[in-house]
Amino acid sequence: MPTTTPQAPRSLGFYQPAEWAPHDAVWLAWPSSAELWAEQLAPAQEAFTKLALALSAPDERLEVLVPDAAREAEARAALAGANARFHRAAFGDIWLRDTAPIFLVDDRGRLASVSFRFNGWGGKYVLEGDDRVSKHVAALAWGSPFSADWVLEGGSVDVDGEGTCLTTEECLLNPNRNPSLGRADVERGLGEALGAGHVLWLGRGLVNDHTDGHVDNLARFVAPGVVACMEPRAPDDPNREALEAVRRDLAAMRDARGRRLEVVTLPSPGRVLGPDGRVAAASSVNFYIGNRAVVVPTYGSPYDDEIVERLGALFPGRRALGVRADAILTGGGAFHCITQQQPRP
Secondary structure (H helix, E strand, O other), X not given: OOOEEOOOHHHHOOEOOOOOOOEEEEEEEOOOOHHHHHHHHHHHHHHHHHHHHHHOXXXXXXXXXXXXXXXXXXXXXXXXXXXXXXXXXOOOOXXXXXXXXXXXXOOOOOEEEEEEEOOHHHHOOOOOOHHHHHHHHHXXXXXXXXXXXXXXXXXXXXXXXXXXXXXXXXXXXXXXXXXXXXXXXXXXXXXXXXXXXXXXXXXXXXXXXXXXXXXXXXXXXXXXXXXXXXXXXXXXXXXXXHHHHHHHHHHOOEOOOXXXXXXXXXXXXXXXXXXXXXXXXXXXXXXXXOOOXXXXXXXXXXXXXXXXXXXXXXXXXXXXXXXXXXXXXXXXXXXXXXXXXXXXX
């Protein structure tokens, strides 16, 4: 059975708010490893910079991890003029959605965080420092730190802030994460740690997704009772079957308040190939919802403009901005994967 110490956050009134709730900050890590990124390092830094500058605002601070003085100088130069703070920290790579803590709030104006165990996405990518990022970030951020003694990555869950959690069987029931936990155990753990006691299960994720089907590549809450997912448009879309199943399953689901989900669709980017010629796990829903902007990954797909326009319509009052994510995608994800929001209590 999953455990959270010293007490479960939910028992003290804490819960994970929806991503569209106001943030104090967003946590990021500067792309730094020439060994990991090779010729994609400079393009990844360029995409990171566009994302960060779009999110930086007086009411949303950038909290940027850097490994050393040289990389800090690079990041400071790239983000000159932004509302940013820089923190020296050891980390393997930039996927803070999965390696940083998940931040929580309560109705008394308090902030907390919960750090889960991290095992390199089921042992596939074990990088020095990644398993220490969560508690380091929790110590840097003010608030009450909690620890959960089981494996969970932040990209594997999406919440509405009202008690509902969306996830996938492929990831959270995968024996490479928590082999001794069953569905009921995971649901109990999510309720205790995130305050989301009503769990909605999708099946499998995108082709060649290194994360084993993270839900932030499949479907996202965009408002209470409203979920966005992807529809395949191109005849050769490699994820047609999986995406049609996601849409069908969501349409039959109800949230924690008993509402039948309203399902809105965005075009899938279709068949996107990586530098190695293999199908990449490109997703339209791996966007980040900032206080003033929604940053949308684009891949040179014929549907890029429509995706950005439709997302903009879902978030009135925020600017929807499409940013090419090809370079970030070579590392296995997109913009939601490299961000972790710190909500405003």
